[in-house]
Amino acid sequence: MDGNLLMLIYVFVLAMFVGFELITKVPPTLHTPLMSGSNAISGITIVGALISAGLEQFTISTILGLVAVIFATINVVGGYLVTDRMLKMFKKK
Amino acid sequence: MDTLIKISYLVASTFFIFGIRYLASPKTARRGNLLSAIGMLIAIVVTLFDKHVLTFEWIIIGIVVGAAIGSVMAIKVPMTGMPQMVGLLNGFGGGASMLVALSEYYKIYLGTVKGTAFSTELTATIALSILIGAVTFTGSLIAFGKLQGIVTGRVVKYPGQHPLNLFLLLLVIAGGVYFSLNPDLEWLILSVAGISLVLGVLLVLPIGGADMPVAISLLNSYSGLAAASTGFVLQNEQLIVAGALVGASGIILTNIMCKGMNRSLMNVVLGGWESAGSTGPATQTIKGNVKAIEAEELAMLFDAAENIIIVPGYGMAVAQAQHAVRDLFNILESKGKNVRFAIHPVAGRMPGHMNVLLAEAQVPYDKLYAMEDINDDFPNTDIAFVIGANDVVNPAARHDKNSPIFGMPILNVDYAKTVVINKRSLNVGYAGIENELFFYPNALMFFGDAKEAVNKLVHELKNL
Numbered sequence: 001m002d003g004n005l006l007m008l009i010y011v012f013v014l015a016m017f018v019g020f021e022l023i024t025k026v027p028p029t030l031h032t033p034l035m036s037g038s039n040a041i042s043g044i045t046i047v048g049a050l051i052s053a054g055l056e057q058f059t060i061s062t063i064l065g066l067v068a069v070i071f072a073t074i075n076v077v078g079g080y081l082v083t084d085r086m087l088k089m090f091k092k093k
Numbered sequence: 094m095d096t097l098i099k100i101s102y103l104v105a106s107t108f109f110i111f112g113i114r115y116l117a118s119p120k121t122a123r124r125g126n127l128l129s130a131i132g133m134l135i136a137i138v139v140t141l142f143d144k145h146v147l148t149f150e151w152i153i154i155g156i157v158v159g160a161a162i163g164s165v166m167a168i169k170v171p172m173t174g175m176p177q178m179v180g181l182l183n184g185f186g187g188g189a190s191m192l193v194a195l196s197e198y199y200k201i202y203l204g205t206v207k208g209t210a211f212s213t214e215l216t217a218t219i220a221l222s223i224l225i226g227a228v229t230f231t232g233s234l235i236a237f238g239k240l241q242g243i244v245t246g247r248v249v250k251y252p253g254q255h256p257l258n259l260f261l262l263l264l265v266i267a268g269g270v271y272f273s274l275n276p277d278l279e280w281l282i283l284s285v286a287g288i289s290l291v292l293g294v295l296l297v298l299p300i301g302g303a304d305m306p307v308a309i310s311l312l313n314s315y316s317g318l319a320a321a322s323t324g325f326v327l328q329n330e331q332l333i334v335a336g337a338l339v340g341a342s343g344i345i346l347t348n349i350m351c352k353g354m355n356r357s358l359m360n361v362v363l364g365g366w367e368s369a370g371s372t373g374p375a376t377q378t379i380k381g382n383v384k385a386i387e388a389e390e391l392a393m394l395f396d397a398a399e400n401i402i403i404v405p406g407y408g409m410a411v412a413q414a415q416h417a418v419r420d421l422f423n424i425l426e427s428k429g430k431n432v433r434f435a436i437h438p439v440a441g442r443m444p445g446h447m448n449v450l451l452a453e454a455q456v457p458y459d460k461l462y463a464m465e466d467i468n469d470d471f472p473n474t475d476i477a478f479v480i481g482a483n484d485v486v487n488p489a490a491r492h493d494k495n496s497p498i499f500g501m502p503i504l505n506v507d508y509a510k511t512v513v514i515n516k517r518s519l520n521v522g523y524a525g526i527e528n529e530l531f532f533y534p535n536a537l538m539f540f541g542d543a544k545e546a547v548n549k550l551v552h553e554l555k556n557l
Contacts, residue, residue, distance in 0.1 A: 005214050008325055008333055015334040018110060019341025025117040028438065028463045031346060031445030034116055035179050035313050037126050038342040041109050042186040042316040044133065044335040047140045048193035048327050052200070053155055054146035059205050061196040066151045068192035073159025074166070075185040076137075080130040081167035082178060086449055087123040093457035 033086045040079025046072035094142060101139040102331035108132025109335055113342070119458050136331055145206065172453040173410050176443040180236040180309055183316045187229025190319035191286065194222035194326050198282060211276040218325040220269035220282065224289045225322055229315040231293030236308050239297075240442055246302035254299065255363065261292050300361065303407070303484075303523035305442045306350045307361045314343020346444050353438030353464075355490075355501040381532035383519065386539055388546070391513065392553035394537075398475035398511075401425060401432045402467065404504055405447045406440050408481015408516065412543035418480060419454035420551045428554075433460050435467045435477075435504050437485040468505050477509035481543050483522030486514075489529055498524050507533055515539045515546050 026034050049072050052065025109132045115125025140146065170178045198219050201209045238244030268285045272278055300308045317339025324332025351358050386394070395401070403422070409415060425432045434456065440447045448461055471477060479486050482504075489496040490503045506512045507530055514531060516538065521527055530536055539546055 004328065005325070008328065008330065011330050012321055012325075012333045012337050015337035016341050019113075019338040020345065022110065022113045022117075022338070023342045023345045026113070027117070027119075028349075028436065028445060029448040029458050029461050030116055030119060030122055031349075032175060032179070032443060032449045033122060033126070033445070034113075034342060035309070035346065035444060036175075036182065037116065037129060038113070038339045039179060039182045039186060039313060039316065040133070041112075041129060041335050042183075042313075042320045042339040043189070044136060044332050045186065045189040045193055045320045045323050046133075047136055047329060047331060048197075048323055049155070049189055050137065050140045050152055051143055051145050051327075052193060052196040053151040054141075054143075054148055055200070055205060056147040057205050058148075059199060059203055061199040061203070061205055062151055064192045064196035064199065066155050068189045068196065069152060069155025070159040070162070071185040071189035071192065073156050074163040075182050075189065076133055077160045077163030078167045078178075078185075079163075079182050080126060080133070081164055082170065082175075082182075083126045084123065085167065086172075086175070086452070087119070087126055089449070089452040089455070090119040090122065090458050091452070091455065092119070092459050 029090070033083050036079055036086065037083040040076050040083060043072045043075035043079060046076055094144065098139045098143060099330075101135055102329070105132040105136040106331055106334045108135065109338060113338060172450055173413055174241075175449055176305060176309060176441070176446060177237050177240040179443060180233050180240055180312065183309070183312045184230050184233025184237065186316035187226045187233060187312075187319045189226075190316075190323040191223050191226025191230060193323050194219045194226060195282070195286065197326050202277070202279060213273050215326065216276040217269070217273040218322060220272050220285055222319065222322040222326050223282065223286050224265055224269060225315055226319040227286055227289035228293040228296065229312055229319050231290045232297040232315070233312050235294050235297040236305065236312060239300075239302065240305060244298070248301035249299045258292065258295055261288055261295070265289055265292065296362070299363070301523065302442070303439070304361050306439050306444055306446075307347055307354070307358070309443045310343055310346035310350050311358075311362075312343075314340050314347060317341070317343055350439055350444060353502065355498070383531050384537050386513065386537040388539075388549040388553045391537070391539055391550055392557055394511065394513075395425065395476060395550070395554060396428070396557055399430060400474045401430055401476045401478065402435050402471065402474050402506075402509070403432065404435050404437070404477060404479045404482050404486060404506055405451070406437070406480065406482025406485065407442065409543050410441055410446065410450055410481070412481065414480065414543035414547055415450040415454040417544050417547040417551065418451070419456050421547050421554075422456055422460070424551055424554050433462055433467065435462055435464065437464050437482065437504055440482060440485060464502060464504060471505045471508040474509040475511065477506035477512045479506055479512065479514045480547065481515065483516070483528055484524045484526075487522070487526070487528045487530055489526070497526060506530070507535070509535070511535050511537060513537045513539050515541065515543055517542060
């Protein structure tokens with residue numbers, strides 16, 4: 001196992017801990033927006049998709065990348081918009 | 094340039110973290126979501142400057158198509174359809190991760206990008222990414238289908254179900270390991286992808302409607318883990334951090350949902366209440382009389398009450414009764430009553446489902462109480478009004494060791510002076526057991542569709 005992979009695992013584990021700390025503080029009343037909002041964050045795969053779809057040569061990788069860009073964009077745009085739509089409704093008296 | 098991109102990814106990750114942090118209060122939550130979206134925008138824009146990104150036409154097409162579909166979905170979806178929407182979005186995230194991993198494979202397999210070669214670590218993470226992404230993709234589509242009513246919402250069981258799933262899982266793992274060592278086997282990775290897609294269908298299909306909060310939370314977690322594993326493929330810290338945050342979020346929600354039902358994750362994933370499967374629904378019959386009440390009489394009862402707690406359940410969502418319930422809340426408040434809502438963690442079809450519906454109807458969120466914050470107040474309550482909830486208020490969970498729901502935390506509505514239950518009929522709840530609460534001396538049944546019944550009650554209250 002090379003050092004780089006180990007470093008990435010390191011980052012992954014620490015980020016999980018940060019996630020646990022942050023999310024336990026989210027009140028139950030916001031659990032649905034939390035899901036849709038975190039969902040939008042998981043659309044970060046778009047970064048990988050963009051690189052695949054933007055390759056110089058057109059190959060099967062480009063096609064897979066294009067579909068991935070569409071999927072991830074739906075995830076990102078739909079996720080953030082719907083979360084905002086929900087959060088807008090939460091009002092105190 | 095590479096360094097600048099890496100730094101920008103770090104900035105984007107920070108935005109995500111602050112975004113989630115601001116979700117700790119409804120006051121700052123909207124700003125948090127905006128921060129998170131800005132983080133995403135930063136990540137996308139800097140990626141376009143990556144040295145491998147040389148053609149833009151496909152990217153533009155992809156983004157335009159995706160953004161159009163995504164925004165139409167987000168604007169059109171009714172609040173009652175939110176569980177399906179979240180389910181579907183999970184699926185797109187997982188699907189994208191799978192496709193990116195596959196695309197990476199072909200880049201090297203076909204030699205598209207010069208100077209790259211397979212390493213065991215790379216191929217192993219590709220296989221893992223494809224497995225998680227594919228299961229998330231088809232699993233979420235099935236969850237969507239179930240919530241939308243396209244696929245049966247019942248617990249689906251067939252002989253050999255669990256051995257088959259286990260066999261397929263082992264097959265995928267074995268295939269993935271063999272592929273990692275022999276990356277030239279194109280057919281093998283495609284088979285791994287294919288079987289993983291089937292596995293996603295088979296894993297979610299047996300899960301019943303009321304267990305959907307667990308399934309959706311779990312798929313949410315998978316979509317994050319899929320992104321993180323793709324991050325390992327691409328050696329991209331940004332994907333790993335963002336994916337891990339989402340993965341953690343899903344795990345926590347899954348855990349809360351399982352606790353809310355007093356069931357292990359395994360029990361939910363394997364499908365159905367243990368005893369409901371073996372003994373069939375509603376085998377026991379409780380003897381006793383049920384007292385029904387009509388809207389007019391109930392209005393007088395409410396008029397005389399001081400402290401009122403409303404307990405909404407999935408029935409309220411089905412009947413789209415949230416606006417009627419808001420009217421009831423408003424008229425009772427205007428009469429000077431103390432009205433609060435008690436929300437069980439697994440009420441509805443996803444975490445926080447009831448809260449979103451009531452927020453849509455403009456019920457102030459500070460009137461919505463989580464179970465542990467309000468459960469001790471029922472003895473001082475004049476009326477507990479249960480609307481479309483059943484198993485989560487069944488007192489058998491507290492004392493009947495033979496009940497399949499024994500040990501599940503419930504809302505103690507039976508401790509209130511009077512408990513009024515709105516239901517369409519005396520039918521059993523999801524767990525397939527009768528509810529002894531309906532036969533209690535302090536219980537009154539208010540029959541009818543939730544929306545119509547509550548509207549009638551509001552009408553009578555206005556006429557008093």
